[in-house]
Amino acid sequence: MMDDIQPPTQPTVREIAARVRAGEMTPEESVRAALDRIAATDGAVNAFAEVWADRAISDARELGKNPGLDGMGLAGVPFALKENTARDNPIVKRLEEAGAIPVGATANPQFCTWGTTDIPGRITRNPVRPGRTPGGSSGGAAAAVAAGMVPFAQGNDGMGSLRIPAAACNLSTIKATPGIVPGHVGGNDWYGMAVQGVIAQDNDDLTLLMKEITRGHVDAVDAPLPRRFGAVLDLSSPVAGFGAKPEWQEAARQAAKTLADADLPVREAKAPYPLNPLPMLARWSAGVADSLRDEGLPDHLEWRNRVHARIGRSLRWSISDRQVIRARSKMEKFLEGDNVLITPALATEPPSDGPWNSRPWSANMLTNMRYAPYVSVWNLLGFPAGVVVEPVTGVPVQVVARMTQERVLLTAMDRIAAGGVVGT
Secondary structure: OOHHOOOOOOOHHHHHHHHHOOOOOHHHHHHHHHHHHHHHHHHHOOOEEEOOOOHHHHHHHHHOOOHHHOOOOOOOEEEEEEEOOOOOOHHHHHHHHHEEEEEEEEOOOOHHHOOEEEOOOOOOOOOOOEEEEOOOOHHHHHHHHHHHOOOOEHHHHOOOHHHHHHHHOOOEEEEEEOOOOOOOOOOHHHOOOOEEEEEEEEEEHHHHHHHHHHOOOOOOOOOOOOOOOEEEEOOOOOOOOOOOOOHHHHHHHHHHHHHHHHOEEEEOOOOOOOOOOHHHHHHHHHHHHHHHHHHHHHOOOOOHHHHHHHHHHHHHHHHOOHHHHHHHHHHHHHOOOOOEEEOOOOOOOOEEEHHHHOHHHHHHHHHHHHHHHOOOHHHHHOOOOEEEEEOOOEEEEEEEEEEOOOHHHHHHHHHHHOOOOOOO
């Protein structure tokens, strides 16, 4: 039963890599420990679609013979791939080059469309909030990390698919600016909205992982905040009528207070969110329609996805870059320079972990809008956005920066996670 699961205290990415580099642990020992945790825990969580025990052990043995092991940033660290990501994807190659070892593939909903993770016969559970979904579409990735099966997991984000699960499971993640993290998600990446990424236990691990994935391009390890840094707090919802509950608003307020208490400039203002939902809906639904066209019908096409693809085919004609350029320009004027925006990560607790795959499109759509209205706009605009747990309330918040400002974003998230400004 989920109520009986107590996520173990597992070593961090940093700790595992340091021990392997120092010769205190072999890559095989690290991988076997993860496989043991998966075997003991996943029966109640359903985070994994596949476990590659034999291959992972073989890869670990080969890595142990590598003379360059002591120089690898992720030496011997086990991790999971999202089910929709191939082993030869560039993000996987980057992680493996840094010494990380994939041990299996985590579950995602069909076509990665929704913010819940289930398919017929398999419902992925939330180890942190029993009875709730771990979010989606990288729900299996978040559940695997939250349950202590692996220290981090790869995922991707086209409408909040990294940030929703991270927030649902009290983890850290970042949706980067398109092009910063290598590897396509599929097709045209939902018309430019989808990017690859990772979910980590904490912000320190996330910062290290981003450094390795980008080969040092995004290096926020022990980084100071820029001299002209500032923060903007906005509790208003991008989706009219779906605002955040008090506990999620309070977390965002506390994150802003943490920065203000450190004598950093903080103001509260309403962001100029796009009023027209059509450009985002068109890209999201047309992306699913394109997947059906390119990949063919699956053995079982969920009704909610059949409807979604039908909407996408009817709206594909309306997609235009001009829509995004205008909306992005307004947001860039609002969020100038080295400023970040702080918002609630979610609006409510995640919904129940039921068979959402068998429920109508309208029920899925309403549920997604009700609990996760803050995330998808940043996929449309291309701005980097991260999720980090605010330590005073214990509730995650979302932090957003201008395009290509991942270093500033991660550093601000680090200050929030630490409860104050350090090392500046």
